[in-house]
Amino acid sequence: MRFKILRKDGFARNALIETKRGVIHTPAFMPVGTNGTVKAMTPEEIREIGYEIILSNTYHLYLRPGHETVKKLGGIHKFINWHGPILTDSGGFQIYSLASLRKITSQGVEFRSHIDGSLHFITPEKAIEIQLALGSDIMMVLDECVPYPAEKEYVEKSLKLTADWAKRSKDYFEKHRNDQAVFGIIQGGIYDELRQKAVEEIVKTGFDGYALGGLSVGEPKEDMYRVIKNIAPLMPEEKPRYLMGVGDLMDVLHAVEHGIDMFDCVIPTRNARNGTLFTSQGRISIKRSEFKEDNSPLDPDCDCYTCRNYTKAFLRHLYMCREILSMRLNTIHNLYFYCRFFEKMRQAIADGRFQDFKKEWMHVLEKNFS
């Protein structure tokens, strides 16, 4: 995997990530494909909107249909019919947020499946073995995503475990890698000095890219913003920086300003299914009665399939009827909006006017329309 910085504008930067399955222009957004699908979308639609990489959840695919099954069927790209780059997370975060009866030991994490209650034990090596079997292009080490709030002592102890697991994941990966990449994950809670120590530890092991984990887990915005501001610049400049689970476009602006390159979040897809749509006039909730007879397109400034062919009235009608088409049309628009936003942001960085772009959009994004 090659990482090439094309342009800098302050700490913000445009770069290219070259993988064997294609190039990713950063700053990049990765739509989340939990069970091997970006919900309600075909892979062709995701590609047509302009996305170059998607995220798939290891935890879900390991539990169902199983990583050996996916491998036997030709690997994840063939299985889900997406032939561009795929980043898989390690499963750690889903184990903490979805599974039950979790037990973390120095060896690994034991948990019960949220699907059928079966007992599982994942080690740092196993987490990489699963991602290798799936055949993902960018893998994540097994880490402990420290919940919020967490005592400093607990975070410090957890850091040692996460550093040891990162090393074990990396060692296993080195023995079995073939043209894939593996990213390390920086934890440390909201404690800047622990975060700095985590950067040193994880960089010592050495990875193809580095993720900021343990954020967007319920901590106050100002803590998340401070950690990003202080820690992102300490992460190796010549490698991709990935902020996990983010996010809201205001948070994206702040993170890009401080040098973050990659993002993933369920917000555009999950909000679409709940009728919350992002437009150039701000966020709107399509179910509101004021749209009942509104014959105008969702977003006059958007040329996505939904905005070119349907009215707010019809989108509201579909939502009220809980029609499947509602999920599809809303998702097409929100993903298109995110993709255009990232394209415009990359253009602004290329033109050296990221600050203007941020000011202009902060004003729009703060507007919470009806």
Ligand SMILES: O=c1[nH]cnc2cc3nc(NCCN4CCOCC4)[nH]c3cc12
């Ligand atoms: O430390 C982490 N390690 C490995 N994976 C992660 C994934 C993560 N995803 C979030 N936040 C997701 C927050 N979403 C915001 C929108 O609503 C759903 C949750 N934070 C995350 C932290 C980690």
Ligand SMILES: [Zn+2]
């Ligand atoms: Zn649209």
